[in-house]
Amino acid sequence: MFQMQTVAVLYADENDRKLWDQAVAGIPGLLNITVKGSLPASLETLRPFRGTLRVAILSAATYSGHPKVAERLREICPGIEILLISRDDSSPPLKPLFADDIRHLAIDSQQQGGSREYLPVVVSMLVERRPWEVGSCLKEGTAVHSYQLVSSEEKEALICALEAALQGEGEEMEMLRQKGALLADELLENAMYDAPRGAHGNRLFRKGERRSMLPQERIVFSFGFDGETLALKLTDNWGSLDPHEVLEYLARNEECDCIADDTGGRGLFIIWRFLDRFHIDVQPGRQTAVGGHLQLCSSLDPESPRGFHISQHEKEMAA
Amino acid sequence: MSKTSDAPKEMNQFQHDYFVLLGTIDAHSESFLKGLPAQVRHPLVTFDFSKAGRINSMGIALLLRCFKDIRAKAEIRLEGLSPMHSTLFKMTGVFLLASPAKDGKEVSA
Numbered sequence: 001m002f003q004m005q006t007v008a009v010l011y012a013d014e015n016d017r018k019l020w021d022q023a024v025a026g027i028p029g030l031l032n033i034t035v036k037g038s039l040p041a042s043l044e045t046l047r048p049f050r051g052t053l054r055v056a057i058l059s060a061a062t063y064s065g066h067p068k069v070a071e072r073l074r075e076i077c078p079g080i081e082i083l084l085i086s087r088d089d090s091s092p093p094l095k096p097l098f099a100d101d102i103r104h105l106a107i108d109s110q111q112q113g114g115s116r117e118y119l120p121v122v123v124s125m126l127v128e129r130r131p132w133e134v135g136s137c138l139k140e141g142t143a144v145h146s147y148q149l150v151s152s153e154e155k156e157a158l159i160c161a162l163e164a165a166l167q168g169e170g171e172e173m174e175m176l177r178q179k180g181a182l183l184a185d186e187l188l189e190n191a192m193y194d195a196p197r198g199a200h201g202n203r204l205f206r207k208g209e210r211r212s213m214l215p216q217e218r219i220v221f222s223f224g225f226d227g228e229t230l231a232l233k234l235t236d237n238w239g240s241l242d243p244h245e246v247l248e249y250l251a252r253n254e255e256c257d258c259i260a261d262d263t264g265g266r267g268l269f270i271i272w273r274f275l276d277r278f279h280i281d282v283q284p285g286r287q288t289a290v291g292g293h294l295q296l297c298s299s300l301d302p303e304s305p306r307g308f309h310i311s312q313h314e315k316e317m318a319a
Numbered sequence: 320m321s322k323t324s325d326a327p328k329e330m331n332q333f334q335h336d337y338f339v340l341l342g343t344i345d346a347h348s349e350s351f352l353k354g355l356p357a358q359v360r361h362p363l364v365t366f367d368f369s370k371a372g373r374i375n376s377m378g379i380a381l382l383l384r385c386f387k388d389i390r391a392k393a394e395i396r397l398e399g400l401s402p403m404h405s406t407l408f409k410m411t412g413v414f415l416l417a418s419p420a421k422d423g424k425e426v427s428a
Contacts, residue, residue, distance in 0.1 A: 178373070178403040185345070185375045207377050208346025253411075266411065267376035273410050302406045 005031045005049045006127050010042070010069070012061035020059055020085065023108055026120035029127075039066045043076055050077045054127045057119075060086035063096075070100035081126045081311075085119065091305045094251035103243055103310040122309065129313060132279035134233040137293045139226040146222040152192050152211045158221055159184045162232075165225050176296050179274050180230055184221065186267040187234035187290060191219045194267070195238040195288060222291075233291030241288045243310045246280055254305070276300060278308040335363035336393070340371040344378035352381045356388035364389055366417070369399025379411045386416040396420045 006029040011017040017034055024030060031049060035042040046053065056073050063069060063084055070082055083104040086092060091107050106122055125132065135144050145165065147158055159181050166177045189207065196204040196217070205211050213219060218237040223230065249265020250272055268290075272278045275292035282288050300306070336359050344352075374382070386395055395417035400408070408414050 175403065178401075181373055182375060182403070182407075185373060189375065189377070208349075266379060270376050270379075270407070270411070303409065 005029055005052050007031065007055045007057065007123055008033060008046055008049070008053055009057040009059070010035055010062045011059050012065050016059050016061045019087075023085070023119050024057065026117070027123050035062055035066065039069060039072060043069075043072050046073075046076055053077050053080055055081045055083055055123055057083045057085055057123070058102075060084065060090055060092055063102075064092065067096070070102055083123065083126060088300065088304060094247065094254050094305065098244075098247040098251040101244060101247070103247065103308075105305070105307050105309075107305065107307045125309075126311075129311075131281040131289060131311065131313070132233075132291065132309065134222045134224055134231045134291060137229055137231050137277075138224045139228075142224050142226040144222055144224040144231075146220055149188070149192070149213055149219040149221065151213065152209070155185070155188050155192075158188065162223055165223070166230065172296055176230060176294070179294060180223075180232070183232055183271055183274055183294075184223070186271050187232060188219075188221060190267050190271075190290065191221075191234050191236040191288075195219075195236045195240050197238065197240045201240075228296050229293050230296070231291065231293040233289060235287060235289045237287050239282055239284050239286040239288050241280065241282050241290070243280065243282055243312045246310050250308070272306055272308060273302065275306060278306055280308070280310045282310075282312045284312065284314070335361045335365055337365045337367065339367040339369075342370070343372045344374040344382065346377040346381075348378060349381055352385040355385050359389050359393050362393050363396065364393045365396045365398055365420070367398045368401070368404055371399075371404070374404065374407060376411075379407065379413065382413060383411075383416065386413070390416055394418075 007027055008031040009020070009024055011020065011032070011034045013036070014034060017032070031046070031053075033042055033045055056077070058069060073080060073082060081104060082100075082102050083106060084092065084097065084102050085106045085108065088107050091105075097105065104122075104126065106119060108118070121136075124130075135142065138144070145161070147154075147161070149158075162180050162184050163177050166173065166180055192211065193205050193207045193209075194203065196214070198204055216237075218235075220235045221233075222235075223232045225231075246265070246268060249268050252264075253266055253269035271290065271292070274294065276294045276298055278292040280288070280290050338355060389395055397408070397417050397419045400419055405419065408419075
């Protein structure tokens, strides 16, 4: 359950507030603040609630109009999770988000009618420090298939199992199958070859090499499809992914002139861009979970940025 | 797996190299793609992707490396791209090195 005033929303002005009124309507414990002129003065109104505030939501207009807002917010409420909300036609470039270490971006798609449930659900997840679960965006009763990898040789069989679960005719279904196969490929490669690290952070395995999982290694691939939404998740027990590094990868690959063949994190960038929403949960040294979902009839422009949630939990996660 | 095929006869008159890529393009395509630039003899190179399947991030890295080497001596055209290939190439900068051809006529123009 939410506590009182656990979430603050900062709007740029009254028009901005009207723009987001409905999308945030279902969030309990909400403190609405409209920044009128002075940012420091507006942020001071948060100080009495610093003990309970867990999440600060910044509208894209607030963020672009006040470049120091993230830094100032953290001065008042250290450890607060910052969620940037944007319309799909005005989503911000990632470089400033990387610089400000803003790890949560929610893009409200007007083409999809704007999801009224999306923000309350995601804010609840952040307030309660809950990880994203593969079944959370699927219809109730949808089967979630999970496979624990023993060898890299199983990769193609797992991709075939995913494709087999996406039965159906038509261009949209064919596109979903191809996207699903690529996402599974990237998730599995990432877990098998990028996650395993030595004591000095060095990669233990070369991309594409045949390998068996180590005795204590646990890589689990899960997916579910409810006829409209495909959700995928890959969990490894290395916990070697650095959330700040993920943001850097996404920002670097987003640059239009990025044609370097050795750009790091291209796989994560592809995963982000092919999913409708992208989730990463890291417990350093213990576990990394990467996944998200995509719609069969997604009207999102493949070229436009997607929402992401990159969380780091020092202790074991709730679920 | 990837491999080349002989250029279709009608295209040889336009003095270009023609490569057909087959199957999945990933880390296992490295030696094949590394060897392609050395095979280029003409100022125009066409890559046919109509028989190519999934291309992952490692495959993209290898294609970018291959295309960069070829670009030093020839123009690159891409044929037979699926919507998935096009989306992927657009978002990863492949089209900055190689242009998509709508059909064979554009390649030979």
